[in-house]
Amino acid sequence: MNELIVRIAGTAGQGVISSGDIFSLAAARSGYYVTTYRSFPSEIRGEGQCAFQLRISQEKTYTVGHFSDVLVAFNQKAVDVNVKHLKSGGILLVDSDEVGELSGESFMEIIKYYVPITTIAKDVASVKAKNMVSIGLIAGLISQIPMKEQFKNDIRRRYAKYSEEIIDSNIKAFEAGYEYASSKLERHDNLNNISMSKSGEKLIMSGNEAIALGALVAGCRFYSGYPITPATEIMEWLARELPKVGGVMLQCEDEIASVTAAIGASYGGTKAMTATSGPGFSLMSEAIGLATMSEIPLVVVDVQRGGPSTGLPTKSEQSDLNMAIYGTHGEGPKIVLAPMDVQDCFIQTINAFNYAEQYQVPVILLSDAAVGQRRECVDLINFDSLKIVNRLKHDRTKDAGLYVRYRNTKSGISPIATPGDEGGAYVATGLEHTELCNPTSDPEIRKMMVEKRFRKLETATHEFISAKKYGPDDAKIGIISWGSTTGAVLEAVDMAKDSGYKIQALYPRTLYPLPQEWLQDFLADKEIVIVVEHNYTAQLLHTLVYRCNSINKDIKFFEILKYDGSILSAREVYDRIDKIIRQQSLRYTFSNDTTEHQYKF
């Protein structure tokens, strides 16, 4: 076994998240790949249950896995809610001060350790240190993986801003847990079989941090925003880091001010971004159209959560795709991207800035709560090989005549002047305008300008629009996903391969414009195509069917959809693929979780 999946569960406020954080940081800093998942209730400190799952491995993984090897439960409710996530033969470690003898069917196949976690914590520190005792216990159970010192370093780092006394008592609690596991637990589990070799130095960060860092690296020096879960960390991180490199973070009165301030800053020559979630994204619609019409580079991040309205503020969903593609009134170019994991948050944010600058359009980055909130390992950044694009500036030494801001060029891209540039004065406007910025409703000019703006997307299509494929080219079964569901899909394709199914996955790198040629090529030989999304209406599928109307072939389309606030695991995706393939002979199936729609092209 060269991976380990641990789940820690308890009531919000019991330190579940902080112990998960420390665990994942220590593992990453010890040289292993780490993927994490946290679920927590909306209330900061209510009765709600929360859980943290982490997967430590020798090689990169895309998801946090489905069943855990170890489950630590702080109370009975945590046991009840989470025991179904434990592997058969896995370890359930409970606080025996809170949880009584466990019996019944669900506990038959698992190994139970009853440890008086509360008492140990009280003896060496205080009740609050229960979470440190429990990570000490796990560290003791996997002592063949040398992480003990790194654990202590990360506990110190985590509590660095507190008193020496608090740091000490947390370390003591950790040591006590470690000691207890090493000396008192009569071991009859499989954890000793885990062996992992290290895979070199990496960074570890959350998706939101990766977006903020990506922005900084791409050259963003202005951020404006309004707090909203689950996007706020982007703003908080940039508030701290942007001024260090001379940038500005402005907290605005609402999302309309946030996006328009970013547009103002970008008009002024500074790369600018705003980030939000669904409700704020809705408010930004009109201004995104302004950026399109006035051709001002802009990056808008939507860390999606469950909608509509206030919806599920802390839960992940992929339901803003339609809004990102079609949301603003009127028609005009914009680019929509979605990161598939934390590493990709970093990459796609840099892409977002590069495309915004290159094509002078708004770029929307559709992240979500799942990827935004989880920590993962990210490759070290090779600054020398990074490609950073800056907007095509008006150059008076080459073009000394009258400056024509919206010149109708072949590529659609016109050189842009910045306030302060002599001879570049122009009026940016949301009104339809001539090449010289004058308002017009002349039908010829209107037509020319609509086409000029859209031509930038055609140029973009040739320059960077693509998709990635995974799995054998001769597969008759295809699976398509976007953004954060892709990780589970790729792992499911591997699982399917082990069961003898030949499946090929495809995930677009841009959602708008869609990589049509890639899709058509992918669909050409497929008989069954399954689309996986975290929404109810299969938004990508509908866009895809609409866009790829030139396919003249009967393909059976299936949907794997989830919209209950939890995220699809690779196991779930695999199970549903398996079911679809088995039911395939049925013409039209309607069951709770798998719907088949037949699309005729």
Added chain:
Amino acid sequence: MTEYKPNDYKSAVKPSWCPGCGDYSVLNALMGAMADLNLNPADTTIVSGIGCSSRFPFFTSTYGFHSIHGRALPVAIGLKSANPKINVITVGGDGDGFSIGGNHFIHASRKNPNITYIVMDNEIYALTKGQNSPTSHEIVTKVSPYMSVEERVNPVMMALSFNTSFVARGFSGDVVQLKDLITQAISHRGFSFVHVLSPCMQYNDKITYDSVKEKIRPVPENHNLSDRIAGMQLVLEVGTYYTGVIYKQERPTLGDKLNEVKAKSQANLPVDFSVRDIVKQFS
């Protein structure tokens, strides 16, 4: 150094306003003020929202941003914060500034960016052909065919209550005074607001050059410009519009504070600090 004349700020575009529209006076006053201050048009941006008055940027030779309805202020603040060397002048109408964009006026006052905000108040939505605005008197319009049902806001009182750091009122019928007020406003370090009573020839006969002329009086000579309460008392006087500077307070601007934030964040950083160093926190 170039010496700019008012006409140097004129663009090739002929204003689209109706003959007699109060906004012409504001354009002339602003061009005069920019000449008096010798602002380089290339270093100056006029930002507006949507409305008759917001057409303004097309008529000047400076940079311009004709944005969307009600959002001129945040656009201007973003521009100024990112590019502090630009002189930013924001213009618009009463509907743009006190209705759809009203919230931004509060927060611009709180932020105190070093920009100027000129509102041409014709007490009507003119571009949309005459509907009640937040400053309309009791008027019959197509959307209030029987009567108006809302009260008016007093924009100068709003500014004083938000503690806008420079507050003045002018009148399109007095370009000389208006030019002086705009010059002072642009010279003020901080968020300066100039409320201009600016008649519309088409859609509102409740505010005409004659009717305003009857009601205006200069701010008394002995008025204490730093006394906000005294300013409010002037403004609340029924039946009189005091014109002139009403309130002025020197305080740190948004730019000053952003510089302070930068200085604090950089206090303990090595001189060659760069983004590469920021990455280290993730290892």
